[in-house]
Every structure is written in C-alpha cells, then in structure tokens.
Amino acid sequence: xxxxxxxxxxxxxxxxxxxxxxxxxxxxxxxxxxxxxxxxxxxxxxxxxxxxxxxxxxxxxxxxxxxxxxxxxxxxxxxxxxxxxxxxxxxxxxxxxxxxxxxxxxxxxxxxxxxxxxxxxxxxxxxxxxxxxxxxxxxxxxxxxxxxxxxxxxxxxxxxxxxxxxxxxxxxxxxxxxxxxxxxxxxxxxxxxxxxxxxxxxxxxxxxxxxxxxxxxxxxxxxxxxxxxxxxxxxxxxxxxxxxxxxxxxxxxxxxxxxxxxxxxxxxxxxxxxxxxxxxxxxxxxxxxxxxxxxxxxxxxxxxxxxxxxxxxxxxxxxxxxxxxxxxxxxxxx
Numbered sequence: 001x002x003x004x005x006x007x008x009x010x011x012x013x014x015x016x017x018x019x020x021x022x023x024x025x026x027x028x029x030x031x032x033x034x035x036x037x038x039x040x041x042x043x044x045x046x047x048x049x050x051x052x053x054x055x056x057x058x059x060x061x062x063x064x065x066x067x068x069x070x071x072x073x074x075x076x077x078x079x080x081x082x083x084x085x086x087x088x089x090x091x092x093x094x095x096x097x098x099x100x101x102x103x104x105x106x107x108x109x110x111x112x113x114x115x116x117x118x119x120x121x122x123x124x125x126x127x128x129x130x131x132x133x134x135x136x137x138x139x140x141x142x143x144x145x146x147x148x149x150x151x152x153x154x155x156x157x158x159x160x161x162x163x164x165x166x167x168x169x170x171x172x173x174x175x176x177x178x179x180x181x182x183x184x185x186x187x188x189x190x191x192x193x194x195x196x197x198x199x200x201x202x203x204x205x206x207x208x209x210x211x212x213x214x215x216x217x218x219x220x221x222x223x224x225x226x227x228x229x230x231x232x233x234x235x236x237x238x239x240x241x242x243x244x245x246x247x248x249x250x251x252x253x254x255x256x257x258x259x260x261x262x263x264x265x266x267x268x269x270x271x272x273x274x275x276x277x278x279x280x281x282x283x284x285x286x287x288x289x290x291x292x293x294x295x296x297x298x299x300x301x302x303x304x305x306x307x308x309x310x311x312x313x314x315x316x317x318x319x320x321x322x323x324x325x326x327x328x329x330x331x332x333x334x
Contacts, residue, residue: 032088
C-alpha cells in the first residue's frame with residue numbers, strides 16, 4: 001500500500017481490494033462482514049429500529065475523539081434513544097485523494113474501539129475515492145439496526161404534563177472541544193468531546209423503569225433545539241431551570257468569550273430523558289451509577305398541553321423563551 005489514498009483506490013481494482021482487506025477488513029472483520037457480499041444477511045426477530053447518519057466533522061481528529069468514534073457513537077445513540085438494542089452497523093467511506101493512509105488507519109481503529117465498547121458489529125459497507133478538494137479529507141455515512149423489546153414505546157410524541165426532564169450530564173463539551181481544536185483556543189484544563197456510546201447506560205435505565213416516555217440525544221442545535229423538537233412533537237410546554245443545567249467552567253468561559261449560548265452547542269454523548277415524575281429519582285440514581293451519567297440532573301418538567309414552547313427560569317429568577325436554533329453558529333461539528 002502507498003502512504004496516501006490515490007484515485008485508483010476507488011477504481012474497484014487491486015488497490016481497492018488492498019484498502020478494503022488491509023485497511024478495513026483486517027481491523028473490523030467478523031463472520032458477516034468477511035463474506036464481502038453485496039448485502040449483509042442476518043437473523044432478526046421483533047420490532048426493528050433503523051437509522052442512518054452522515055459525518056462531516058472538521059477537523060477529523062479533535063480532543064476526546066475523531067470522525068470514526070463519532071460515526072459509531074452517533075448511530076448507536078440514535079438507536080438507543082428509541083429504546084432499541086443496537087446490533088449491526090454499516091460503514092460507508094468517502095475518501096479524498098491524498099488522505100494519509102495513517103489517518104485512515106487511525107479512524108478505522110477508533111471505529112473498532114467504539115464498536116467494541118457498544119457491543120455492535122460493522123457488517124457491511126462501501127468505499128469511494130473522490131478527486132482532491134472534493135471531500136475535505138474524509139466523510140463517513142453509517143446506518144444502524146437494533147431490536148426493540150416488547151412493551152417499549154419511546155417517542156418524541158409521548159411527553160406529558162407533569163413529566164420530569166433529566167439530562168445525563170454537562171452540555172456543550174463536544175462543540176467547544178471541536179471548535180477549540182479548529183480555532184486553536186486553549187484552556188487551563190483539557191476539554192474533551194463527550195462523544196460516547198450510551199446504549200448500555202440507557203439499557204440499565206430501561207431495566208429499572210418502564211416509565212420512560214421520550215429520549216433524545218441533543219446533538220446539532222444542542223439542548224434547546226432538542227427540547228423544542230420534543231415540545232413540538234408532543235404539543236406540550238417545557239420549563240427548564242438554568243441553575244440545574246450542568247455546564248463545565250471551560251465551556252461557559254468559551255461561550256461567553258465567543259458570544260455563544262451553551263444551550264445551542266452540540267453534544268455527542270448526552271441524552272435528554274422525559275420520564276413520569278414518580279420514577280424520576282429512581283432513573284436518575286441509575287444513570288449516576290454509569291460513568292456517562294455521573295453528572296446527570298433533573299433540569300425541568302413538562303408543564304402543559306398545546307403550547308409547544310420551551311421556557312428557561314434564569315439564575316436571576318426571571319423567565320425567557322428558549323427558541324430552536326436559527327442558523328449554524330458552529331458548522332461541520334458532527
């Protein structure tokens with residue numbers, strides 16, 4: 001193999017086979033993927049959740065992760081917040097001519113580590129190479145399949161007045177970590193992306209309570225947009241308390257310096273959970289037992305039907321409406 005991706009790596013010929021066999025299959029291989037058939041074939045019983053996502057983050061490598069880890073965690077979490085057990089993922093790579101082979105290997109190794117932590121298998125995929133300047137080094141598309149057990153009904157349409165809103169941890173870590181790498185912003189302590197697979201923590205939550213109505217991972221658009229999506233889908237009002245929303249000091253400082261609001265900054269390892277009030281403390285206690293939920297907090301509640309709005313009680317005791325994000329303050333964040 002050469003030390004950089006060539007257009008010939010996308011030709012379907014011997015170099016294509018080299019990159020698949022030596023660069024991907026040697027790391028991610030399993031009995032289904034190793035067949036290299038045009039489709040993965042597997043058995044699945046029960047209700048199926050299916051999702052797809054594309055990843056165009058810039059830079060490819062950032063504190064706490066890279067585009068490979070991000071692609072697995074994002075897809076695993078999209079399945080998990082529907083109450084599904086993630087099983088299988090696809091992996092499609094669009095590679096720009098000139099990408100160092102070493103960078104590709106590092107991304108593939110990150111994919112392997114994230115998939116192993118989540119307990120999922122990469123079972124099918126595709127590789128394309130485009131001309132220099134046409135893909136900004138590397139784009140990744142993933143799709144995932146999971147199984148939803150009987151009796152689980154989790155949806156953005158299920159929020160009800162009186163429900164409590166739980167957030168699994170600090171907000172804005174991913175967006176500010178990526179921005180700090182992109183723009184060369186330094187902090188006294190090392191801020192890292194929160195990119196993580198949340199499926200095991202979510203499975204533990206479901207084990208202790210069947211009163212989880214809605215879950216969503218607040219990625220692009222941040223916490224504010226996610227809550228507005230839930231409010232709109234369910235036709236309810238949501239009230240959150242600024243003092244109860246966990247934000248790291250570095251994130252708050254960066255946002256203040258740049259004129260950004262942490263409520264609108266992307267996350268990649270957090271989950272918003274809407275639960276029946278009587279089980280809120282039990283679910284919160286279970287989340288805190290997991291390393292990805294140690295900073296979890298009840299941050300608000302669903303208040304009424306039909307209004308479809310989100311309000312924030314500020315630290316000063318006043319209230320303001322929290323709208324959905326308009327525009328994109330931090331492009332290419334995931």
